[in-house]
Amino acid sequence: MNLITVGTVAFDSIATPFESREKVIGGAATYISLAASFLNGSCGVVSVVGDDFPESVITDLKSRGVDWSGLEIKQGEKSFHWSGKYHLDMNSRDTLATDLNVLASFEPKVPASFQNADYVMLGNLVPAVQIGVLRQMAKRPKLVVLDTMNFWMDVAREDLDRVFTMVDVVTINDEEARQYTGERSLKKAARQILALGPKALIIKKGEHGALLFGGDEVFFAPAMLLDEVKDPTGAGDSFAGGFIGYLAKTDDISFDNMKRAIVHGSALASFTCEDFGPDALMKVTAEQLQHRLNAFDQMVRI
Amino acid sequence: MNLITVGTVAFDSIATPFESREKVIGGAATYISLAASFLNGSCGVVSVVGDDFPESVITDLKSRGVDWSGLEIKQGEKSFHWSGKYHLDMNSRDTLATDLNVLASFEPKVPASFQNADYVMLGNLVPAVQIGVLRQMAKRPKLVVLDTMNFWMDVAREDLDRVFTMVDVVTINDEEARQYTGERSLKKAARQILALGPKALIIKKGEHGALLFGGDEVFFAPAMLLDEVKDPTGAGDSFAGGFIGYLAKTDDISFDNMKRAIVHGSALASFTCEDFGPDALMKVTAEQLQHRLNAFDQMVRI
Numbered sequence: 375m376n377l378i379t380v381g382t383v384a385f386d387s388i389a390t391p392f393e394s395r396e397k398v399i400g401g402a403a404t405y406i407s408l409a410a411s412f413l414n415g416s417c418g419v420v421s422v423v424g425d426d427f428p429e430s431v432i433t434d435l436k437s438r439g440v441d442w443s444g445l446e447i448k449q450g451e452k453s454f455h456w457s458g459k460y461h462l463d464m465n466s467r468d469t470l471a472t473d474l475n476v477l478a479s480f481e482p483k484v485p486a487s488f489q490n491a492d493y494v495m496l497g498n499l500v501p502a503v504q505i506g507v508l509r510q511m512a513k514r515p516k517l518v519v520l521d522t523m524n525f526w527m528d529v530a531r532e533d534l535d536r537v538f539t540m541v542d543v544v545t546i547n548d549e550e551a552r553q554y555t556g557e558r559s560l561k562k563a564a565r566q567i568l569a570l571g572p573k574a575l576i577i578k579k580g581e582h583g584a585l586l587f588g589g590d591e592v593f594f595a596p597a598m599l600l601d602e603v604k605d606p607t608g609a610g611d612s613f614a615g616g617f618i619g620y621l622a623k624t625d626d627i628s629f630d631n632m633k634r635a636i637v638h639g640s641a642l643a644s645f646t647c648e649d650f651g652p653d654a655l656m657k658v659t660a661e662q663l664q665h666r667l668n669a670f671d672q673m674v675r676i
Numbered sequence: 677m678n679l680i681t682v683g684t685v686a687f688d689s690i691a692t693p694f695e696s697r698e699k700v701i702g703g704a705a706t707y708i709s710l711a712a713s714f715l716n717g718s719c720g721v722v723s724v725v726g727d728d729f730p731e732s733v734i735t736d737l738k739s740r741g742v743d744w745s746g747l748e749i750k751q752g753e754k755s756f757h758w759s760g761k762y763h764l765d766m767n768s769r770d771t772l773a774t775d776l777n778v779l780a781s782f783e784p785k786v787p788a789s790f791q792n793a794d795y796v797m798l799g800n801l802v803p804a805v806q807i808g809v810l811r812q813m814a815k816r817p818k819l820v821v822l823d824t825m826n827f828w829m830d831v832a833r834e835d836l837d838r839v840f841t842m843v844d845v846v847t848i849n850d851e852e853a854r855q856y857t858g859e860r861s862l863k864k865a866a867r868q869i870l871a872l873g874p875k876a877l878i879i880k881k882g883e884h885g886a887l888l889f890g891g892d893e894v895f896f897a898p899a900m901l902l903d904e905v906k907d908p909t910g911a912g913d914s915f916a917g918g919f920i921g922y923l924a925k926t927d928d929i930s931f932d933n934m935k936r937a938i939v940h941g942s943a944l945a946s947f948t949c950e951d952f953g954p955d956a957l958m959k960v961t962a963e964q965l966q967h968r969l970n971a972f973d974q975m976v977r978i
Contacts, residue, residue: 464860558766561901582884583898594975596885596896599863633978673896674976676935 375441377622378418378488379406379615380507381497381521382477383427383445384454387470388607388650391462398607398651399431400456402497402521405608408655409615409642410495411439412663414623417615418488420444420507422476424451438656443485451476464603465580484510492516493622495614496541498523501533508540517627519543519618520572521610524550538570542627545576545614560585561592574632576617578610586629586636593633596673598644598666605650609643612655616642641666677743679924680720680790681708681917682809683799683823684779685729685747686756689772690909690952693764697907700953701733702758704799704823707910710957711917711944712797713741714965716925719917720790722746722809724778726753740958745787753778766905767882786812794818795924797916798843800825803835810842819929821845821920822874823912826852840872844929847878847916862887863894876934878919880912888931888938895935898975900946900968907952911945914957918944943968 381403387396403421410417416439425447432442452475460467482503489512496504498521508518520541526534527550538544544567548560557563560577564587567575574588581603583596616639621627624634641663648654683705689698705723712719718741727749734744754777762769784805791814798806800823810820822843828836829852840846846869850862859865862879866889869877876890883905885898918941923929926936943965950956 559901559903559905561903579884582881583896585901592901592975593978594885594898596898599861599887599894601861601863603861630978637978673894676895676932676939676976 375416375418375488375491377410377414377416377493377495377618378420378444378484378491379403379410379495379497379618380420380444380482380504381406381495381499381611382454383419383421383423384456386607386651387455387457388605389459390464390605391460393604393650395605395650397455399428400607400651401454402499402611404435404652405611405646405655406495406497406615406618407440408435408438408652409612409639410619410622412642412658413616413619413638415439416441417619418444418485418491420482420484420488422446422448422480424453424476425449427453434656443487444483446483448476458607460606464606465582482507482510492625493618494518495618496520496537497611497614501526501530501537504537505533505540517542517618517621519545519614521545521614522550524553527554535570538567538572541572543574543576543632544572545578545610545617547578547580547610551577574629576636578613580606580609584613584636584640586632588629588632591629593636595633595636595640595670597640598670599673600644600647603647606647607650608652608655609646612646613639613643615639637667637670641670677718677720677790677793679712679716679718679795679797679920680722680746680786680793681705681712681797681799681920682722682784682806683708683797683801683913684756685721685723685725686758688909688953689757689759690907691761692766692907693762695906695952697952699757700909701730702909702953703756704801704913706737706954707913707948707957708797708799708917708920709742710737710740710954711914711941712921712924714944714960715918715921715940717741718743719921720746720787720793722784722786722790724748724750724782726755726778727751729755736958745789746785748785750778760909762908766908784809784812794927795920796820797920798822798839799913799916803828803832803839806839807835807842819844819920819923821847821916823847823916824852826855829856837872840869840874843874845876845878845934846874847880847912847919849880849882849912853879876931878938880915882908882911886915886938886942888934890931890934893931895938897935897938897942897972899942900972901975902946902949905949908949909952910954910957911948914948915941915945917941939969939972943972
């Protein structure tokens with residue numbers, strides 16, 4: 375397995391201003407592994423669920439290249455459940471409930487078949503758990519990408535600082551970049567985060583696109599324009615999965631290839647937004663992806 | 677005069693989360709004409725001020741190419757004054773006060789030397805006044821660009837609908853596009869606005885860049901990344917002035933040239949943000965502009 379991810383596999387209850395859905399399939403590792411497998415052909419997952427998680431979903435994702443060797447199924451326990459409500463702008467949201475359940479005692483175990491992976495995506499999780507995964511690798515992977523969120527900046531800052539020094543690429547959103555650094559300017563915030571060690575930083579801005587910083591270079595990719603955003607949940611994870619999936623497939627971690635990887639991630643994330651849960655992402659064809667990549671090219675070419 | 681604008685010449689009192697300034701030089705026509713003159717060499721202004729507006733500023737802008745033949749100076753009256761407060765994100769603001777003063781009875785008079793202009797920028801103003809300017813033109817200009825704001829959508833919707841059908845390019849911000857059309861999707865909103873007649877629509881997203889829609893084409897230009905945004909007041913007008921100034925200078929209104937015009941507008945707007953009022957814009961050199969255009973090119977090139 376050349377590419378693995380650690381992250382949640384979960385249920386989401388989602389309210390948008392237009393529609394609500396209970397217990398939709400969700401979780402960072404679900405979206406990451408789906409998007410990554412789409413491009414790379416496969417992706418290993420290290421995660422945990424309860425016995426309430428549908429086997430049909432596990433089978434379905436397996437048929438799409440997801441390797442579940444690192445999935446622990448805890449009998450008699452419940453899967454992680456997140457509940458959130460989107461604001462009218464569909465670009466920001468409030469968390470209504472976080473039922474950790476199996477996640478409360480999650481100790482990731484990286485199977486032997488995953489320990490030599492060159493590409494590792496650390497999905498948003500307790501920073502100590504992310505570090506735990508890295509420590510179980512047989513060798514330093516070629517590229518480690520980290521996703522995190524504001525919550526850990528508040529409650530686990532020290533561990534988070536440590537994991538920042540252990541990875542190659544950090545992905546966070548614009549408000550988190552500002553919160554973490556205390557800088558209003560994303561340019562200054564990026565400088566501060568890169569000084570911690572990562573070779574590159576991706577600042578996700580949702581419908582406003584994404585910025586890639588590395589050394590003295592900056593690249594900007596707009597988000598695809600959609601007729602309708604039905605549910606943006608999982609878009610950031612689909613983006614990250616597409617990003618690392620493209621890098622793993624092409625096995626090229628240059629800054630220039632990261633630009634192409636971001637465009638692929640952005641295209642896959644746009645599909646995710648078109649339906650609740652991973653439904654739209656699961657239906658994507660190579661032809662549809664190519665169509666969206668072409669639209670992107672048109673949108674930025676002068 | 678190949679290029680003219682109508683709009684306010686005014687005083688602004690501005691509070692940002694970091695600093696406040698009283699009675700800074702402002703007004704849409706001030707920023708538009710400055711940015712447009714920088715690229716086109718000259719720009720005529722149709723506007724009105726009271727006798728409190730500093731003559732030194734009028735002289736200063738004249739030396740930069742601004743033609744004040746259409747400026748009415750009302751003795752014994754006060755200039756338009758706007759007061760606003762920026763939110764912490766510096767990307768949104770509240771209006772604290774709008775003292776119309778001379779603007780309350782403004783009836784624009786387009787001087788004979790302006791009436792054959794090929795390029796007309798209608799700065800944000802009462803839609804009826806914008807229509808009044810168009811009616812005074814000796815011939816249909818080659819290109820009319822309209823800027824407007826949410827306020828007129830609320831209080832002068834009918835006139836605004838009319839002026840939309842009379843112009844070639846509309847520039848509004850993302851929230852205004854949504855409010856005007858009732859569409860959350862900018863793609864759908866653009867379709868609806870273009871159906872009214874304009875050949876192109878520019879949706880300004882402040883620090884998140886700008887979208888250009890025309891026919892079936894979309895172009896996206898990110899905003900320049902700055903170390904510090906001191907005061908964004910006038911950025912939208914500098915953008916519009918740079919846009920039409922570039923088109924007037926090159927005398928090419930193709931969609932492809934509009935893309936280049938947007939990048940020039942965006943670069944000029946970025947200077948405006950670096951200081952209060954038009955100070956930073958007034959100091960820009962051709963070399964500094966080229967430097968920023970290069971940075972833009974780097975930021976989008978794959």
